[in-house]
Amino acid sequence: MPPTPxxxxxEARVRASFARQAFMETCGARIASVAPGEVALxxxxxxxxxxxxxxxxxxxxxxxxxxxxxxAALSLMDSExxxxxxxxxxxxxxxxxxxxxxxxxxxxxxxxxxxxxxADVRPRGTDGALGEPIAVMQATMMxxxxxxxxxx
Amino acid sequence: MPPTPxxxxxEARVRASFARQAFMETCGARIASVAPGEVALxxxxxxxxxxxxxxxxxxxxxxxxxxxxxxAALSLMDSExxxxxxxxxxxxxxxxxxxxxxxxxxxxxxxxxxxxxxADVRPRGTDGALGEPIAVMQATMMxxxxxxxxxx
Amino acid sequence: MPPTPxxxxxEARVRASFARQAFMETCGARIASVAPGEVALxxxxxxxxxxxxxxxxxxxxxxxxxxxxxxAALSLMDSExxxxxxxxxxxxxxxxxxxxxxxxxxxxxxxxxxxxxxADVRPRGTDGALGEPIAVMQATMMxxxxxxxxxx
Amino acid sequence: MPPTPxxxxxEARVRASFARQAFMETCGARIASVAPGEVALxxxxxxxxxxxxxxxxxxxxxxxxxxxxxxAALSLMDSExxxxxxxxxxxxxxxxxxxxxxxxxxxxxxxxxxxxxxADVRPRGTDGALGEPIAVMQATMMxxxxxxxxxx
Numbered sequence: 344m345p346p347t348p349x350x351x352x353x354e355a356r357v358r359a360s361f362a363r364q365a366f367m368e369t370c371g372a373r374i375a376s377v378a379p380g381e382v383a384l385x386x387x388x389x390x391x392x393x394x395x396x397x398x399x400x401x402x403x404x405x406x407x408x409x410x411x412x413x414x415a416a417l418s419l420m421d422s423e424x425x426x427x428x429x430x431x432x433x434x435x436x437x438x439x440x441x442x443x444x445x446x447x448x449x450x451x452x453x454x455x456x457x458x459x460x461x462a463d464v465r466p467r468g469t470d471g472a473l474g475e476p477i478a479v480m481q482a483t484m485m486x487x488x489x490x491x492x493x494x495x
Numbered sequence: 496m497p498p499t500p501x502x503x504x505x506e507a508r509v510r511a512s513f514a515r516q517a518f519m520e521t522c523g524a525r526i527a528s529v530a531p532g533e534v535a536l537x538x539x540x541x542x543x544x545x546x547x548x549x550x551x552x553x554x555x556x557x558x559x560x561x562x563x564x565x566x567a568a569l570s571l572m573d574s575e576x577x578x579x580x581x582x583x584x585x586x587x588x589x590x591x592x593x594x595x596x597x598x599x600x601x602x603x604x605x606x607x608x609x610x611x612x613x614a615d616v617r618p619r620g621t622d623g624a625l626g627e628p629i630a631v632m633q634a635t636m637m638x639x640x641x642x643x644x645x646x647x
Numbered sequence: 648m649p650p651t652p653x654x655x656x657x658e659a660r661v662r663a664s665f666a667r668q669a670f671m672e673t674c675g676a677r678i679a680s681v682a683p684g685e686v687a688l689x690x691x692x693x694x695x696x697x698x699x700x701x702x703x704x705x706x707x708x709x710x711x712x713x714x715x716x717x718x719a720a721l722s723l724m725d726s727e728x729x730x731x732x733x734x735x736x737x738x739x740x741x742x743x744x745x746x747x748x749x750x751x752x753x754x755x756x757x758x759x760x761x762x763x764x765x766a767d768v769r770p771r772g773t774d775g776a777l778g779e780p781i782a783v784m785q786a787t788m789m790x791x792x793x794x795x796x797x798x799x
Numbered sequence: 800m801p802p803t804p805x806x807x808x809x810e811a812r813v814r815a816s817f818a819r820q821a822f823m824e825t826c827g828a829r830i831a832s833v834a835p836g837e838v839a840l841x842x843x844x845x846x847x848x849x850x851x852x853x854x855x856x857x858x859x860x861x862x863x864x865x866x867x868x869x870x871a872a873l874s875l876m877d878s879e880x881x882x883x884x885x886x887x888x889x890x891x892x893x894x895x896x897x898x899x900x901x902x903x904x905x906x907x908x909x910x911x912x913x914x915x916x917x918a919d920v921r922p923r924g925t926d927g928a929l930g931e932p933i934a935v936m937q938a939t940m941m942x943x944x945x946x947x948x949x950x951x
Contacts, residue, residue, distance in 0.1 A: 366552035369521070369543045391521045394562075396645055400518035401580040402558020409553050410546075428553040429913065430939060432584035432736045432785060432888055434763045436756040451783055452740040456912065457885065457941070459738045459783065461765075479755055479763065481736060481785045483886060483939065485913070493548055581761065582787060584736055584888045584937060586915045588908040603935055604892040608760065609733065609789075611890045611935065613917075631907055631915065633888060633937045635734060635787065637761070670856035673825070673847045695825045698866075700949055704822035705884040706862020713857050714850075732857040736888035797852055 346453065348379045350422040357382060357414045360426075360495035364410060372407050374414075380450035382414040387443040399439035401478075404446075404464050408433060408480040411448035412460035416484035417495060419453045424486035425493040429457065431482035439477050441466025448480075458484045498605065500531045502574040509534065509566045512578075512647035516562060524559050526566075532602035534566040539595040551591035553630075556598075556616050560585060560632040563600035564612035568636035569647060571605045576638035577645040581609065583634035591629050593618025600632075610636045650757065652683045654726040661686060661718045664730075664799035668714060676711050678718075684754035686718040691747045703743035705782075708750075708768050712737060712784040715752035716764035720788035721799060723757045728790035729797040733761065735786035743781050745770025752784075762788045802909065804835045806878040813838060813870045816882075816951035820866060828863050830870075836906035838870040843899040855895035857934075860902075860920050864889060864936040867904035868916035872940035873951060875909045880942035881949040885913065887938035895933050897922025904936075914940045 350356065354377045361367060361374055367384075370392060375383040386392075386399075386407050394400040409431050417426040448462035460483075463476040487493055502508065506529045513519060513526055519536075522544060527535040538544075538551075538559050546552040561583050569578040600614035612635075615628040639645055654660065658681045665671060665678055671688075674696060679687040690696075690703075690711050698704040713735050721730040752766035764787075767780040791797055806812065810833045817823060817830055823840075826848060831839040842848075842855075842863050850856040865887050873882040904918035916939075919932040943949055 360547045363547040364552065365543050365545045366555060391517050393517045395512045395515040395647060396577065396579075400516065400558060401561050401583070402554060403518060405557045405561070405583075405585075406552060406554020409557070425548065427548075427590075428587050430584065430586040430886065430915075431553070431557075432582065433557075434582040434755075434785060434787060435580050436763055438579075451738075451780070459740055459886075461783070476755070479765070479785060481738060481783060483738060495547060582734065582763075586907075586937060586939060588910075588915055603890075603932070606892075611734075611892055613935070628907070631917065631937060633890060633935060635890060664851045667851040668856065669847050669849045670859060695821045697821045699816045699819040699951060700881065700883075704820065704862060705865050705887070706858060707822060709861045709865070709887075709889075710856060710858020713861070729852065731852075731894075732891050734888065734890040735857075735861075736886065737861075738886040739884050742883075799851060 346380045346419055348419055353418045356495050357418055361414060367410055370403055375445060377418060380415055380419050382411050382418060383445055383447045384411045385443055385445050388441060401435050404439055404478045405433045407446040408462040408464055409482060411446040412462050412480060412482040413484055415448040415450050415460050416458035419450055420486050423488050425495055427485045427487050429483040429485045431480055433478055433480045435478050437477045442469060443467045445473060456486055460484060498532045498571055500571055505570045508647050509570055513566060519562055522555055527597060529570060532567055532571050534563050534570060535597055535599040536563045537595055537597050540593060553587050556591055556630045557585045559598040560614040560616055561634060563598040564614050564632060564634040565636055567600040567602050567612050568610035571602055572638050575640050577647055579637045579639050581635040581637045583632055585630055585632045587630050589629045594621060595619045597625060608638055612636060650684045650723055652723055657722045660799050661722050665718060671714055674707055679749060681722060684719055684723050686715050686722060687749055687751045688715045689747055689749050692745060705739050708743055708782045709737045711750040712766040712768055713786060715750040716766050716784060716786040717788055719752040719754050719764050720762035723754055724790050727792050729799055731789050731791050733787040733789045735784055737782055737784045739782050741781045746773060747771045749777060760790055764788060802836045802875055804875055809874045812951050813874050817870060823866055826859055831901060833874060836871055836875050838867050838874060839901055839903045840867045841899055841901050844897060857891055860895055860934045861889045863902040864918040864920055865938060867902040868918050868936060868938040869940055871904040871906050871916050872914035875906055876942050879944050881951055883941050883943050885939040885941045887936055889934055889936045891934050893933045898925060899923045901929060912942055916940060
């Protein structure tokens with residue numbers, strides 16, 4: 344049973360806020376899907392996103408998973424709230440090899456102030472199929488209210 | 496008492512490996528200092544590294560702190576080891592506002608296989624002084640040996 | 648598709664090792680189920696396990712979830728390995744109110760040295776049904792080999 | 800420069816709240832020191848607190864470090880707030896061998912709602928001296944206000 348969004352315009356808010364995350368554009372990340380409490384992002388392998396062994400840098404993986412978690416959380420927040428990352432923890436399960444990667448986040452619990460999310464990141468091979476997760480994240484997001492100038 | 500590096504060439508290895516992290520160059524990050532068990536990296540605020548509210552994206556903060564932890568760990572590893580991130584956890588303490596940011600990592604415990612590191616990230620204001628941490632990280636790094644093609 | 652255990656005697660090993668965890672007996676925790684890569688533990692609410700507001704102490708929740716993760720990991724390890732916790736991270740989602748609690752852990756990825764697990768902890772109400780998770784954990788376990796005296 | 804407590808009665812509140820944590824008494828833990836933003840707890844090695852290899856159970860270490868973090872946070876909260884653990888992450892650095900253990904926590908950042916703390920746990924040998932940390936924790940605590948019946 345999917346959770347009920349507090350704001351029926353949740354998808355437009357998520358997409359507009361994501362579009363303002365300049366760093367996601369820098370990484371080439373884009374939204375794959377938005378549903379209440381669930382957001383997936385895609386990012387392609389690129390040479391300028393790698394670590395020293397030629398795999399995707401753990402920081403890119405964390406960045407995309409963090410954004411996916413943040414927008415999964417925002418999708419359930421009321422229209423007055425902006426979302427901010429409180430903390431996240433990521434386990435890197437395998438070298439990030441693949442042609443692209445999908446970070447899929449879902450809300451585990453949506454509170455009034457804090458929302459806890461989980462995400463995994465799966466590689467896509469040359470055949471286009473998603474493989475086993477190369478990373479998992481557990482994250483806490485916060486709803487900020489009454490901060491002039493801070494929206495979504 | 497600083498720890499004794501197992502490889503006297505630790506600084507050259509750290510600098511050469513960092514130079515191969517294309518994603519650090521993409522972010523504009525560079526090495527501020529290398530010492531046994533301690534590495535600091537600097538990254539400037541740039542509009543293309545921001546999240547939706549105009550602050551540095553948490554993913555950039557995590558990426559730079561992760562790299563600093565990885566190289567702090569590598570600085571104490573033997574010459575046969577390559578370093579890989581096992582996991583990290585970051586708490587975002589305040590919005591990442593500043594002209595630049597310094598991620599300072601140190602080894603908490605260097606084991607044969609696993610090394611645990613801690614890092615903080617401090618903003619630099621227009622006066623050039625480092626402020627209070629805007630993020631803290633606790634991370635686990637792994638020494639990989641006998642993996643053909645994987646070095647440092 | 649459940650993972651294949653490397654040691655067909657995995658269940659006996661898990662049960663014997665758990666029986667040696669004196670602290671689990673101190674908490675009144677017991678094994679609810681053992682399957683390849685999945686272990687569930689139960690613990691009852693008791694007044695001597697509480698924090699200052701009368702709920703189960705977060706430390707008890709973490710302890711039981713950690714043990715469940717450790718034994719989920721051990722269930723897939725070879726017969727030469729002992730299991731040890733490297734690190735874990737727990738999010739407390741709601742006050743731990745209930746008559747008993749079930750910690751359910753599963754292996755996310757089983758490597759030769761490191762195994763990553765996820766767990767949740769659910770309360771049981773007076774009607775006996777399990778409720779929504781009050782905690783989630785992400786944990787890393789390590790296989791120790793060739794340590795005289797350390798088994799399972 | 801130690802932080803200024805918002806409530807001059809912080810020490811009495813910490814001690815009274817700790818005295819209500821029945822689980823700490825079950826573990827034999829007691830307060831070693833209370834200062835603004837810093838709390839240390841001691842716990843003795845006991846056979847009924849061990850894991851399968853005879854070391855202190857990681858859950859006991861986490862429980863005591865979590866309580867230390869919670870009270871370090873409470874020491875800086877206003878008199879209207881009760882403290883609750885949001886999440887914590889612990890790295891186990893070495894087997895918990897020793898005659899007793901000291902968990903020392905300090906506030907890294909005290910916000911109005913969330914407080915981030917760091918802790919380490921050090922063993923005491925037969926000579927009475929504290930050794931190198933066997934665990935480090937990074938934790939988030941929350942100030943709860945206006946919850947009838949929830950204090951400190």
